[in-house]
Amino acid sequence: MDRFTWTNSHLELNETYVIEQGGVRLYDGDEKAKLNVGTAFLTTHRLIWSDIKYEDSCLSIPLSQIIFFEEEAARIGKSAKIVIHLHPAPANKEPGPYKKSKFSYIKLSFKEHGQIEFYRRLTEEMTLKRWENTPVSQSIPPPVAGSRGGHTRAVGIVGIERKIEEKRKEMDKNISEAFEDLSKLMVKAKEMVELSRSIANKIKDKQGDITEDETIRFKSYLLSMGIANPVTRETHGSGTHYHLQLAKQLGDMLQAPLEERGGMMALTEVYCLVNRARGMELLSPEDLVNACKVFESLKLPLRLRVFDSGVMVVQLQSHSEEEMIASALDNVSDKGSLTAEEFAKLLGLSVLLSKERLLLAEKMGHLCRDDSVEGLRFYPNLF
Amino acid sequence: MRKGVGTGAIAKKKLAEAKYKERGNVLAEDQIIQMSKQLETFKSHLEEFASKHKQEIRKNPQFRVQFQEMCATIGVDPLASGKGFWSEMLGVGDFYYELGVQIIEVCLALKHRNGGLITLDELHQRVLKGRGKYAQEVSQDDLVRAIKKLKVMGNGFGMIPVGGSYLVQSVPAELNMDHTVVLQLAEKKGYVTVSEIKESLKWQKERACHVLDHLLKEGLAWLDSQAAGEAQYWLPALFSELSSRDVTPEEANQMTP
Numbered sequence: 001m002d003r004f005t006w007t008n009s010h011l012e013l014n015e016t017y018v019i020e021q022g023g024v025r026l027y028d029g030d031e032k033a034k035l036n037v038g039t040a041f042l043t044t045h046r047l048i049w050s051d052i053k054y055e056d057s058c059l060s061i062p063l064s065q066i067i068f069f070e071e072e073a074a075r076i077g078k079s080a081k082i083v084i085h086l087h088p089a090p091a092n093k094e095p096g097p098y099k100k101s102k103f104s105y106i107k108l109s110f111k112e113h114g115q116i117e118f119y120r121r122l123t124e125e126m127t128l129k130r131w132e133n134t135p136v137s138q139s140i141p142p143p144v145a146g147s148r149g150g151h152t153r154a155v156g157i158v159g160i161e162r163k164i165e166e167k168r169k170e171m172d173k174n175i176s177e178a179f180e181d182l183s184k185l186m187v188k189a190k191e192m193v194e195l196s197r198s199i200a201n202k203i204k205d206k207q208g209d210i211t212e213d214e215t216i217r218f219k220s221y222l223l224s225m226g227i228a229n230p231v232t233r234e235t236h237g238s239g240t241h242y243h244l245q246l247a248k249q250l251g252d253m254l255q256a257p258l259e260e261r262g263g264m265m266a267l268t269e270v271y272c273l274v275n276r277a278r279g280m281e282l283l284s285p286e287d288l289v290n291a292c293k294v295f296e297s298l299k300l301p302l303r304l305r306v307f308d309s310g311v312m313v314v315q316l317q318s319h320s321e322e323e324m325i326a327s328a329l330d331n332v333s334d335k336g337s338l339t340a341e342e343f344a345k346l347l348g349l350s351v352l353l354s355k356e357r358l359l360l361a362e363k364m365g366h367l368c369r370d371d372s373v374e375g376l377r378f379y380p381n382l383f
Numbered sequence: 384m385r386k387g388v389g390t391g392a393i394a395k396k397k398l399a400e401a402k403y404k405e406r407g408n409v410l411a412e413d414q415i416i417q418m419s420k421q422l423e424t425f426k427s428h429l430e431e432f433a434s435k436h437k438q439e440i441r442k443n444p445q446f447r448v449q450f451q452e453m454c455a456t457i458g459v460d461p462l463a464s465g466k467g468f469w470s471e472m473l474g475v476g477d478f479y480y481e482l483g484v485q486i487i488e489v490c491l492a493l494k495h496r497n498g499g500l501i502t503l504d505e506l507h508q509r510v511l512k513g514r515g516k517y518a519q520e521v522s523q524d525d526l527v528r529a530i531k532k533l534k535v536m537g538n539g540f541g542m543i544p545v546g547g548s549y550l551v552q553s554v555p556a557e558l559n560m561d562h563t564v565v566l567q568l569a570e571k572k573g574y575v576t577v578s579e580i581k582e583s584l585k586w587q588k589e590r591a592c593h594v595l596d597h598l599l600k601e602g603l604a605w606l607d608s609q610a611a612g613e614a615q616y617w618l619p620a621l622f623s624e625l626s627s628r629d630v631t632p633e634e635a636n637q638m639t640p
Contacts, residue, residue, distance in 0.1 A: 023517065081478060088474070090564045093589065105423070111517055112517060129446070139501055140588055142392055150498060174436075174439065175439065175443070175446065177435075177436075178435070178436040178439045178445075178446060179449065181432055181435065181436060182432070182436070182449065182450060183451065183453070185428060185429065185432050186453045186454070186456075186457055188425055188428055189425065189454075189457055189459055190419070190457040190458075191421070192421060192422065192425055193419065193457055193458045193459060195414065195417070196418065198414060199411055199415060199418065202411035202414070203411060210411055210415075214412060214415050218415055218418070220408075221415075221418055221419065221422055223463070223464050223466055223467060224422065224426075224466070224467055224468050225422070225425075225467065226459045226460040226461050226462070226463040226464065226467045226468075226469055227457060227458065227459060227460075228456070228458070228460065228463075242464075242466050266537075266538060267536040267537055267538065268487050268533070268536050268537075268538045271483070271484065271487070271536060272484045272488060275481065275483075275484050276479060276484060279463060280477055281471075282465055282476065282477050282480035282481060282484075283465050283480065284462055284463060284464050284465050284470070284476060284480055284532065285467065285480075285483065285532050285533055285534075285535045285536045286463055286535055287464050287465050287531070288536065289535055289536060291584050308538060308539075309539070309555040310537045310538070310539060310555050311537050311538055312537030312538065352538075352554070364549070371600070372600075373596055373599050373600060373606075374601065375602065
């Protein structure tokens with residue numbers, strides 16, 4: 001990092017801008033430089049870096065200082081990098097951010113990607129060596145800023161501003177192209193929807209004449225397209241092979257967590273647990289619900305259960321209703337009375353689920369409530 | 384001879400029905416095969432679209448809105464399943480499903496403080512914070528769509544229109560029109576009094592008290608009985624900007640009357 005000099009980012013005569021990339025952090029050797037994340041610019045003559053916040057403060061290094069450079073692949077938690085090995089700084093080098101460095105190389109860390117293109121262009125410039133052809137003379141003073149109403153951009157990087165404008169135009173073009181393509185795609189998707197409705201009507205009219213196999217296939221097509229099952233109007237393509245597989249996976253995966261949590265987990269909790277574990281190719285909420293619905297038919301030891309309040313849980317089959325209610329009654333009698341929060345603390349359950357248990361015991365007539373502004377408290381039913 | 388009646392006619396009718404059924408059956412079967420072929424074609428169109436514009440969906444919230452609305456118009460739900468083409472090839476699924484996880488986690492973390500009610504603004508801020516600086520941009524429209532999907536899992540996810548935006552509910556508390564309108568009234572200051580309700584909504588005292596009691600019980604409102612003048616009912620969901628520090632669950636338990 002001691003090869004860099006402070007610069008005011010004016011382009012030299014004959015120097016042209018090649019590429020820019022935001023989200024770049026500099027490293028002095030293997031250590032993070034004491035700088036923020038910024039933008040890296042490549043010109044025909046230099047490598048320039050500027051802080052996002054302080055656009056006037058730029059660092060630059062002549063490309064002629066580069067001995068060689070290589071890519072460093074991204075790893076988990078670490079962005080991709082380009083490692084650049086440098087000649088020692090010349091004695092008459094202008095001041096820069098670092099006086100001395102024990103490293104003879106720097107790294108550019110690409111936190112917003114773009115390293116592939118940057119590397120390609122750097123390779124190109126290092127091959128072409130355009131700085132050798134065009135002798136660098138005085139710098140051109142920058143054009144007066146103020147082209148962006150009131151936003152004083154004292155950095156006169158003409159080429160860079162032009163490139164940003166080009167990029168914006170291209171983006172606009174891309175978006176309108178994207179919308180066009182999207183519309184065409186939707187026309188085709190609509191055809192699929194209409195076809196599926198026609199099939200569904202036929203199925204409805206003649207129950208049982210389509211083979212089960214065909215029904216399953218049809219359902220999986222609906223699932224792929226995201227079309228609601230027109231026959232039953234229920235959630236999309238339930239009962240497909242995908243959901244059967246999923247149910248089995250869940251059966252394995254949830255056994256231990258359920259036991260740790262007293263045999264019951266809210267479906268939203270399961271959703272978070274499963275998706276956090278998967279990392280990608282996540283389940284949709286509907287996938288989860290549909291998979292849970294087939295637990296029983298697959299004879300798995302889990303059940304989906306919906307409480308009166310609408311709360312949905314997955315519970316272990318082994319946890320029978322009577323046991324839960326009996327233990328709830330025991331706990332309440334033991335303490336005289338309990339609120340849902342107190343019960344939750346006692347059992348290590350979530351407040352939501354402990355409340356459901358108490359409500360259930362109340363429904364069965366074992367507990368009665370005292371509902372006041374101070375909260376809902378449950379007592380053993382002595383009536 | 385009478386026409387149309389008699390066992391002969393009935394038998395003929397039954398035969399015609401059977402033939403029609405048969406033909407109908409074959410037609411449906413054929414259509415399923417046809418659908419299978421068309422599906423393959425569609426899949427390749429979608430792949431082409433994805434190769435050109437997948438980034439657009441990832442990066443551009445406006446484009447996502449357009450995409451979602453077009454899908455809704457034609458009767459397609461791209462977020463129905465992680466196994467759907469849209470999810471697999473465009474990656475929309477993972478974006479929204481992950482957002483769902485983040486929303487659930489934020490709501491759970493704050494439930495002891497606000498009873499399970501939070502403004503869409505606050506939810507948005509906290510989700511963005513949790514995602515970190517370099518994550519994709521997430522708009523409020525994205526959150527709303529993710530929440531709509533979460534509803535299917537029970538647990539009382541819902542949205543209440545309030546003051547030009549929404550309150551997001553994440554617990555199955557019963558909230559009817561009366562409760563909602565009181566929440567809307569409280570939105571400006573973060574609290575409401577019985578007098579204010581009586582004056583603005585022209586309710587009797589009993590009705591106002593009934594609603595406020597319910598909100599207290601559900602943990603959505605806190606009572607400040609020492610306020611000058613009249614007791615104030617504060618809604619933690621609404622005063623996120625005013626509060627300077629987060630309350631721990633233990634503190635929250637001590638504070639509720």
